[in-house]
Amino acid sequence: MTFTVPIDNGDSVKIAEEESQRTLYPYVTGTSIVAIKYKDGVLMASDMGGSYGSTLRYKNIERVKAIGKHSLLGASGEISDFQEILRYLDELTLNDNMWDDGNSLGPKEIHNYLTRVMYNRRNKFNPLWNTLVLGGVKNGKSYLGMVSMIGVSFEDDHVATGFGNHLARPILRDEWHADLSFEDGVKLLEKCMRVLLYRDRSAINKLQIAKITEEGVTVSQPYSLKTFWEFSSFHNPTAGAEGSCRMLS
Amino acid sequence: MTQSSVDLPPKGGFSFDLCKRNDMLTQKGLKAPSFLKTGTTIVGLIFKDGVILGADTRATEGPIVADKNCEKIHYMAPNIYCCGAGTAADTEAVTDMVSSQLRLHRYQTGRDSRVITALTLLKKHLFSYQGHVSAALVLGGVDITGPHLHTIYPHGSTDTLPFATMGSGSLAAMSVFEAKYKEGLTRDEGIKLVAEAICSGIFNDLGSGSNVDICVITKGHKEYLRNYMEPNPRTYVSSKGYSFTKKTEVLLTKITPLSERVEIVEVAGEAMEE
Numbered sequence: 001m002t003f004t005v006p007i008d009n010g011d012s013v014k015i016a017e018e019e020s021q022r023t024l025y026p027y028v029t030g031t032s033i034v035a036i037k038y039k040d041g042v043l044m045a046s047d048m049g050g051s052y053g054s055t056l057r058y059k060n061i062e063r064v065k066a067i068g069k070h071s072l073l074g075a076s077g078e079i080s081d082f083q084e085i086l087r088y089l090d091e092l093t094l095n096d097n098m099w100d101d102g103n104s105l106g107p108k109e110i111h112n113y114l115t116r117v118m119y120n121r122r123n124k125f126n127p128l129w130n131t132l133v134l135g136g137v138k139n140g141k142s143y144l145g146m147v148s149m150i151g152v153s154f155e156d157d158h159v160a161t162g163f164g165n166h167l168a169r170p171i172l173r174d175e176w177h178a179d180l181s182f183e184d185g186v187k188l189l190e191k192c193m194r195v196l197l198y199r200d201r202s203a204i205n206k207l208q209i210a211k212i213t214e215e216g217v218t219v220s221q222p223y224s225l226k227t228f229w230e231f232s233s234f235h236n237p238t239a240g241a242e243g244s245c246r247m248l249s
Numbered sequence: 250m251t252q253s254s255v256d257l258p259p260k261g262g263f264s265f266d267l268c269k270r271n272d273m274l275t276q277k278g279l280k281a282p283s284f285l286k287t288g289t290t291i292v293g294l295i296f297k298d299g300v301i302l303g304a305d306t307r308a309t310e311g312p313i314v315a316d317k318n319c320e321k322i323h324y325m326a327p328n329i330y331c332c333g334a335g336t337a338a339d340t341e342a343v344t345d346m347v348s349s350q351l352r353l354h355r356y357q358t359g360r361d362s363r364v365i366t367a368l369t370l371l372k373k374h375l376f377s378y379q380g381h382v383s384a385a386l387v388l389g390g391v392d393i394t395g396p397h398l399h400t401i402y403p404h405g406s407t408d409t410l411p412f413a414t415m416g417s418g419s420l421a422a423m424s425v426f427e428a429k430y431k432e433g434l435t436r437d438e439g440i441k442l443v444a445e446a447i448c449s450g451i452f453n454d455l456g457s458g459s460n461v462d463i464c465v466i467t468k469g470h471k472e473y474l475r476n477y478m479e480p481n482p483r484t485y486v487s488s489k490g491y492s493f494t495k496k497t498e499v500l501l502t503k504i505t506p507l508s509e510r511v512e513i514v515e516v517a518g519e520a521m522e523e
Contacts, residue, residue, distance in 0.1 A: 166420035170449040171428060195427040199420070231432060233295070233411045 026078040026129040028052050030063045031202045032164030033074040033133045034192045036176055037142050037157050038185035041213035042135030044074050045189040047197075048222055049204040056204060064210045066217040068093050071107040071136035072210055073114075076161040077149065078129035085128060088117065107136025107143040111153065119151030131161040137214050160192070163200040168192035182211070194225050288456020290418030291321060291332035292446045293387040294430065295411050296439035299396045299467035300389035303443035304332045305418070305451050306476070307458040314458065320475070322464045326351050326362040328471065329390030330464045331371075334416035335383040335403060343384050347371050364390040364397040368407055376405025385415045391466050418450025418457040425449045436465065444478050451480065 028050050035044040050058035063082070064074040067089050075082040092113060096105050111134045121127050127149045135144045145155035158176045160168040171192050180188065186209060196203045205224040210217065291304045308316035323331045323344035329351075333340025347370045351362045367388055375382055386401040400413045412430050414422040425446040434442065443463055450457040461478040465471065 167424040170421040170424050170453045173453065174445075174449070191428050192424075195424045198427050199423060231411045233409060 022126040023078070023081070023129055026081075028057060028079045029202070030061060030076045030079055030082070031200055032160060032162035032168065032196055033063065033076050033131075034160045034164045034168045034172070034189055034196075035074065035133050035135050035144055035158065036172065036180070036185055036188065037135075037144050037178075038180040038182065040182065041137040041142050041211065042072060042144050043182075043185045043189055043209060043211055044072055044133060044135055045193050045207055045209045046074055046076075047193070047204050047207045049202065049206070050079050051202045056202075059204060059206060060222075062208065062219070064208060064219060066210075066212075066219070067110055067136075068105050069216065070104065070138045070212075071110050071134060072212045072217055073110070074133040074135075074161075074210075075130045077131055081128040081130050085114070085117070085130065085132070089113075106138035107134055107145075108138075110134055110136070111143070111145045111147065111155075114147050115151060115153040118147050118149060118153075122150045133159055133161060135212055137212055140214060163196060163203075164192065167195050167199055171195065190225060194227065197225060197227065288418075288454075289321060289334040289416030290414065290422050290447055290450025290454060290457040291334050291387050291416050292414045292422050292426070292443055292450075293332065293389045293398045293400075293412070294426070294434075294439060294443060295389075295396050295398050296434040296436060298436065299391045299465065300398055301436075301439045301443050302330055302332050302387060302389050302464045302466070303447045304462045305447055305457040306460045306462060307451075307456070308337055309456055317459050318476070320462065322462050322473070324348060325367050325388070326355070326390065328361060328392055328466060328469075329364055329367050329388070330466060330471070330473075331367070331389075332387040332415070334385045334387075339382045339384040340386065343371065343374060343382060344386070347374070361392060362390075363392040363394065364388065364399070365394075368399050368401065371401050372405045372407050375401065375403060380404040387413050387415050389464075389466060391468050396466075414446065414450075416450070416457065418454035421449045421453040422446035436467075440465065440474075440477075448478070448480060 030050055031047060033044060033046045035042060044064050046063040048059060048061055048063070049056055050061040061079060063076065064072060065086060067073050073089070075085070089110065093105060096103070114132055114134065118128060118132070129149050131149060132147045134147070137143070143155065144157065144159060145153065146159045146161065147153040157178070158172040160172065172188070175188055189209060193207055197205055205227070206222050207225065208220050208222050210219040288307070288309045289305060291302075293300060293302045302322055304321035306318045306321065307314055308319040319337070321332055321334070323333060323340070325331050325344060325348045331344050333344060347367055350370055351367060354366065355362055367390070371386060371388065375384065380403045383403050385403055387398070388401060389398045391397070398410055398413060400408045400410060400415060411432070412426045414426065425442070429442055429445070440463060444461050447461045451459070451461070459481055460476045461480070463474040463477040465474070
């Protein structure tokens with residue numbers, strides 16, 4: 001008597017091996033990045049949190065890094081993929097320096113390189129799970145652009161990723177204008193980051209603002225924003241309506 | 250025609266008797282009818298003397314704009330109004346129903362309706378339907394106990410807030426409120442802030458659009474400002490609108506009956522077939 005046993009094991013193990021080579025879900029993620037062009041260059045703000053699902057696992061992640069002399073890269077999404085991208089860019093800048101021809105990669109070139117990398121990975125169904133923001137100044141011209149994990153890339157005067165798309169973009173569209181001063185730019189970014197702090201569950205109150213101008217990159221020390229909780233109806237939310245949700249929404 | 254053998258549903262709630270048949274039909278390829286959703290921005294805020302409610306005026310059916318200028322601020326009582334987001338039929342029906350219940354209650358008690366009464370009637374109804382009545386509401390009004398603003402979610406939970414937004418454009422509107430709201434706003438500041446929040450929804454959310462409706466409720470007085478702002482007017486290329494150059498000319502004003510010019514032959518028998 002022969003009985004056929006479905007020989008799933010061999011195949012499924014192989015498939016499992018192949019499947020596990022592709023990025024299926026993000027694990028440790030960073031939330032939004034907000035960036036604007038201002039008078040002297042580009043300002044980029046991000047908080048320093050790395051969430052592992054619904055746990056706030058890491059509170060000291062720098063999600064904005066300087067690339068070469070002319071660019072600033074910010075990333076939201078999977079942190080390990082961001083670190084991999086930084087390694088790619090290190091290799092790129094190293095190879096470029098070896099030419100020793102006095103030329104250095106500007107923000108437009110880095111943006112193009114990242115677009116190609118992201119789009120190619122997406123075509124292989126193995127994306128780098130990030131939305132990247134690239135800002136920089138070269139030869140007096142400021143540049144600000146964005147690449148998503150599926151390779152959508154564009155430049156603009158102000159960008160926001162993640163939740164910032166819904167909460168920060170309306171504010172930036174209304175209040176951004178050309179030739180903002182440094183103080184006004186920081187105030188605008190802080191306004192956006194405060195709304196994100198109130199309304200994005202994965203945001204934390206520890207942020208860094210990075211600035212890039214013709215002179216170079218400065219990343220600020222981490223600091224926190226002041227928040228306001230003293231509305232009179234917050235003190236006694238169910239004064240008029242016993243039985244409704246007592247939790248602050 | 251065969252009699253349907255489905256029983257009347259028991260009092261209150263839905264009967265799910267036809268779900269299995271509906272599933273079978275969709276599997277066989279029948280497309281379920283879509284319902285009119287009001288992908289929306291609705292907001293409310295409490296100011297010094299009362300409550301201001303605001304809403305956009307676009308009703309969508311999937312990707313199409315079904316109604317460019319619908320009314321999303323519904324009357325509940327002379328001192329209570331309610332904005333509705335979600336399925337248009339659900340918000341209409343639920344607010345109409347509670348509005349008539351409130352009127353009967355007013356006749357019975359001889360007093361003005363309180364906002365908390367409307368709140369309780371709405372949440373009881375929505376909870377008993379377990380979220381299937383897809384109505385997300387912003388209820389505001391001024392009664393004898395003061396101004397009140399509540400949000401009601403489709404599953405029946407409620408919140409009491411100083412400022413609230415609901416609908417697909419709620420994040421765009423909330424970003425304006427979180428950045429700019431303070432306590433003790435005057436009437437004009439409040440109206441300006443509400444209009445700004447609705448415009449933020451109109452211009453940044455695809456499900457909201459067209460005009461801004463505003464309703465201001467204070468003690469003993471209400472103002473329904475329909476189409477308070479129209480930031481999306483129909484524009485024409487020329488300032489005069491469409492104009493046609495005079496290419497039609499009158500040649501003759503004398504009328505000649507056709508029977509003088511033509512011979513009419515009656516063919517016997519064959520009438521024109523319909």
